[in-house]
Amino acid sequence: MEARSGGLPAFFGRVRRAGATTSLDTNDDPEGRWLGLDEVLAVTDVLLPNAAEALAIAAAGAVVSPARDVPGADALERAVEALAGLGPLPVVKNGAAGTLSWADGGLVHVGAPPADPVDTVGAGDSFNAGLLAARLRGLTLRASMRVAAACGSLSTRAAGGTAAQPGWDEVHFP
Ligand SMILES: Nc1ncnc2c1ncn2[C@@H]1O[C@H](COP(=O)(O)OP(=O)(O)O)[C@@H](O)[C@H]1O
Ligand SMILES: [Mg+2]
CATH class of the missing domain: 3.40.1190.20 (Ribokinase)
Structure with missing residues (x-):
């Protein structure tokens, strides 16, 4: 603050x-x-x-x-x-x-893609990273939101903030 x-x-x-x-x-x-x-x-x-x-x-x-x-x-x-x-x-x-x-x-x-969360720590940060990565690649707002939601959901697969972060190919389907 x-x-x-x-x-x-x-x-x-x-x-x-x-x-x-x-x-x-x-x-x-x-x-x-x-x-x-x-x-x-x-x-x-x-x-x-x-x-x-x-x-x-x-x-x-x-x-x-x-x-x-x-x-x-x-x-x-x-x-x-x-x-x-x-x-x-x-x-x-x-x-x-x-x-x-x-x-x-x-x-x-x-x-959001369905998730069975193990740990949501860092999920919001992964969401943010996905949204910005998609926008910087020129995707539309809606497509960027899809990437972001996938990044947030998938990030909850494992304990910790970064262990389960997906890569680009896991969240973007042209
Ligand atoms: N049960 C769930 N199913 C799908 N996605 C989830 C679930 N729980 C958390 N997420 C993802 O994590 C994000 C959490 O973001 P936020 O509320 O800012 O939490 P934090 O700041 O604690 O990381 C959600 O918007 C979503 O992308
Ligand atoms: Mg947050």
Whole structure:
């Protein structure tokens, strides 16, 4: 949290000026204050919270405009839309239920391949790595979300954060 509200916005700004894109997995803010998050989001291209974090960020007022009240949309869908309104592309991890994003004014949902988790440590990081690897290879948002969800699911196959991380050929089928 200190790094986020301290030097991170300036660092992300430098990264962007150098021609790269930026991505952020917030992790949780147990105090629910999300201090400084709005400054970081202003220079973030891809925002990668999990569902609980997405709901908390949207509820904490880091969100500038309240999401539209879309009939039938659940709280998480509204939070994803609200996060998209802040600027970055939100790609939200929703465990066994897959992943949610927002593009062209609509929700994008991709399911997770079934998993019988042994250990979920590092699964969110594997998800993030898969999403970014796919985008850097020029895959569409939906295809990138499929790669990410596969990376997250497969990462739970074994104990530890990296032992079961899949390789590219295991998660991408052209
Ligand atoms: N039962 C499950 N089935 C499929 N994927 C899972 C399951 N549990 C966890 N995952 C994967 O792990 C990710 C967890 O990410 P996150 O909630 O950020 O956890 P952490 O930050 O603790 O790694 C999920 O979004 C999903 O990709
Ligand atoms: Mg996480």
